[in-house]
Amino acid sequence: MDATATFDAVLKYFDSYSRVARLYPSLIALAPTIWSAVALFPTIIDNASHSAAFVVATVCIFYFLSSLTRSLGKAAEIKLLDRWGGWPTTILLRHRDAMIDPVTKARYHRALEALCPGLALPSPEEEVREPKHADDLYRSATRKLIEQRRGPEHKLLHGENASYGFRRNLYGLKPVAIVETLIILLLTSFGWWLITPQPYTRLIVAQSVVNYPHFPVLLGLDLSYLLLWTWAVTPAFVFQSGREYGEALLRTLDG
Secondary structure (H helix, E strand, C coil): CCHHHHHHHHHCCCCHHHHHHHHHHHHHHCHHHHHHHHHHCHHHHHHHCCCHHHHHHHHHHHHHHHHHHHHHHHHHHHHHHHHHCCCHHHHHHCCCCCCCCHHHHHHHHHHHHHHCCCCCCCCHHHHHHCHHHHHHHHHHHHHHHHHHCCCCCCHHHHHHHHHHHHHHHHHHCHHHHHHHHHHHHHHHHHHHHHHCCCCCCHHHHHHHHHHCCHHHHHHHHHHHHHHHHHHHCCHHHHHHHHHHHHHHHHHHHHC
């Protein structure tokens, strides 16, 4: 069994949501460790991938990583909700939010009230007067809607949900990924320093690049990866996906 077949075998133990929202973020966070191990110890990795014990161990490790990723994502979500001022779906349902036009929003409100007998969503005046209570009503109606949309006929919605989970969990892993990448950067730099003869002249350094090209390549990858985590994985990055999921969820009310 080669490395690709091993990976495919491991993936069979995870459903589509778990793969996208939990497993893939953890693998992305571990990418510097993975590509450094493959570049520096290719024989060990290739030999291990042929072992049944390696497959079992990989499944266990991946399951642990996916569980850890979910926990870190959920913890980060609490802070994100406080930063955003509520769930993206709740924000979309507020009268004072302009993302959805008033006519469509009124239609969504009526559909949610029909879905939740006895629940009366607030008017614009009531929302201003009691914003916390209004948000509780929106959240209650949204929960009911989510439960009603769990079936396989809503594949696009489930895809948006997995996308939101992916970004949320990626954001939760951000501190871990940054620390890990910094450690890998230091170890790679130290390894290159050890094998490069002294004194460091331009010719010796150039020869070292030719003899050990994987070291500068790994350093470049690690630095780029560090910048990507810092620049791209932000609260706005997560909120965008949450809003897109919220819009997709509400659009099912027209179905």
